[in-house]
């Protein structure tokens with residue numbers, strides 16, 4: 141990546157623009173050529189999600205499964221966003237996710253992306269990398285995204301809740317339409333067998349069961365003790381207290397507005413949607429979500 145060292149750290153709210161048909165901000169396109177040319181390795185694991193679907197949760201689970209027993213320093217002094225680089229993110233002049241990924245000493249490398257499936261660098265498919273996708277129901281996803289945009293100073297200005305909800309329904313969000321994202325990845329799973337598609341709601345309902353399924357996809361068999369340690373460590377309250385995974389070290393976020401580890405619940409949308417908003421949302425949802433095989437739970 142060519143980074144201009146004289147350029148100041150820019151943490152202002154960015155504007156949305158159309159990028160290959162997907163709304164994006166410059167933070168995710170500044171080093172696009174490097175992203176597209178990224179050379180994946182066969183043992184890389186790509187963690188793919190729509191923003192706020194449980195990325196940090198699954199990243200931490202994978203990190204513990206692979207590296208929890210090996211290095212305590214990693215667990216105590218390396219924030220999760222350094223352990224698991226965010227591939228397409230660039231903060232000039234600090235650096236890029238591509239550089240971070242290329243410098244990872246670990247094997248496998250765990251790499252995070254929010255890209256819609258059609259924009260993922262082709263080497264991941266060529267190398268037949270394993271992909272873990274997590275999806276979250278649209279209503280809780282938009283609520284979480286709203287609070288994230290309020291507190292993250294690099295995201296576009298969210299405005300008020302009701303206009304934000306309209307914008308979400310139109311797909312005018314960073315990384316585009318939730319509807320396109322979850323459907324695009326769901327379709328990919330039909331053709332690409334190395335993709336494990338998970339649901340946030342299932343993880344909340346029974347984290348241990350979902351870790352078992354994940355391990356079977358990855359070919360891992362942690363001991364009973366190890367699995368218990370991981371399942372406990374990744375519970376919401378424990379992650380919220382853990383400064384290495386709760387983003388309290390991030391300079392772009394203002395926790396006085398809202399914490400990163402906010403509620404971690406299924407159904408918080410009920411505290412945000414009015415009855416009229418809910419009816420309009422459901423009506424619109426039916427038109428956009430035509431595939432009966434992809435079902436989300438908004439309550440558990």
Ligand code: PPS
Pocket residue numbers: 189190191192193194195196197280283284285287288344374375376377379400401402403404405408
């Ligand atoms: S980001 O910014 O896209 O990487 O955010 P992401 O990590 O995908 O999503 C953040 C939301 O996930 C919740 N979260 C959890 N919920 C339950 N259990 C655990 N362990 C957990 N870890 C993270 C986090 O609280 C955010 O959701 P909300 O609804 O805002 O609380």
